[in-house]
Amino acid sequence: MVSMFSIAAWNIRGLNPTPKQNEVTDVVCAVLESHVTMDKLGGICNKVFPRWDWLSNANTCVRGTRILLGWDSDVVNVMVLAMTDQVVHCLIDTIEGNNKFFISFIYANNNYFRRRLLWRDLSMHKGFVGNYPWVMMGDFNASLYLDDSSVSTLKITLAMREFSECVESLRMTDVNQKGLRYTWNQRPNATTGLLKKIDRVMENNEFISKYSDSYAVFQPYRILDHSPAILKIPMAIRNRPRTFKFCNFVIHKPDFQNVVSKGWKKVVEGHNMYKVVKKMRFLKKPLRKLMWCNGDLHERVVKLRDSLNNAQRLLDANPYDMQLRMDENQCLQKYNNALLD
Known part of the structure; x- marks a missing residue:
């Protein structure tokens, strides 16, 4: 059985209250919107991250700390490459298996105008990453698709459009997901509210190729309003990833037309060639399943x-x-x- 290690990101909207500190100790790697001031960072981090290494982007923030990052140095080495008030770029190097990949922990600004600085930063970082595995995770403070909200809408907002353009330019896609569909629960009162997906874990093509068995779990928010996002990555991977092979015999199976039709109807934004590639990628999993159903x-x-x-x-x-x-x-x-x- 392949061993796994976890990387988590959770918007907790304030880390000072003790109950929230108790919640964080279960899963934390990156804590977003902590609101911890510089003079309290040491004491709280030593309590929340016992026996762990930690850092923050407090020096880049106008008020408080927006991103706290903690890790177990017995399992993984973390090299911080750059940071702003909205993102911390790192290079992860696992001690077991010597697996290396880039990761960006994100807490986007509430204001769409300020978020443009983040989109620009991510585009520049893509040039630095090049053709290496890269994943970004956290609170993007914007929806990507129309169905990312529990309240149906037919309007694509400016914030959604700019987020979509950024994701398309980065060639990023959502990691395979389990758990909650909506990651943010707005609670104006006890009976009504709005559910949205604004927390994401996204990967580039190189990460998909090298860590094809990875997946993200979005757990219940418990006492908070954001779901913790946990990325599960295999510690031991194949030297050469298993490539997708299409077996001609499946075209004669009764379910083939339905599988292709369903996958091709998925809505994809972007250039025509990008749409074709994305839809072909969507078909890999159901076609594999169709082939596996026929056994060896x-x-x-x-x-x-x-x-x-x-x-x-x-x-x-x-x-x-x-x-x-x-x-x-x-x-x-x-x-x-x-x-x-």
Whole structure:
């Protein structure tokens, strides 16, 4: 079994209250919107991150601390490359397996005008990352798609458009996700509220290729209003990732047309070639599932051959038994189909 390690990001909207500190100790790696002042950083971090290394972007913030980062130095080495009041760029190097990748912890500003500085920073960082694995995670303070809100809307806001343009230019996509769909719970009162997805974990193509088994878990918010995002990454990976192979036989399966049609109907924003590539990527998982549902082809041929041999032996011993003749005919059809596959 492949061992996993976790990287988490959680907007807690203030780390000073003790109950929140207790919540954070369960999963934390990056704490967003902590509101901790410089004079209290040492005491709180030593309490929240016992026996861990930690740092913050307090020096770049006008008031308080927006991003706190803690890590277990026995498991991972963290090199900070750059930081602003909205992002901390790091290079992660796992001690076990010697896996390296770039990661950006993000807490975007509430104001869309200020967020433009973040989008510009991420675009510049992409040039630095180059063709290496890169993941970014945190609170982007903006929705990406129309269905990212529990309240239906047909209007794409300026904030959504600018966020989408940034993601497209970075060639980033959401990591495979489990857990909650909506990551932010606005609670104006006890009976009504708005649910939105503004916390994300995103990866570039190089990260997808190297860490194909990674996934993100969005846990319940508990006493807070944001869901903790936890990225699960395999510690031991294949030297060469398994490539996608399309087996021609699946086009003859009854479910093939439905699988392709469903995947191709997904809405993708961007240039035409980018849309085609994205939709083809969407189809990989369901097509793999369709192929796996048919089992191991070689093993199936062997089993059906044995079944056909047995059916013909029984028919040879009882040539006038119509049920045996029907069974032999069915085995023959299944065997021929398996050979064709």
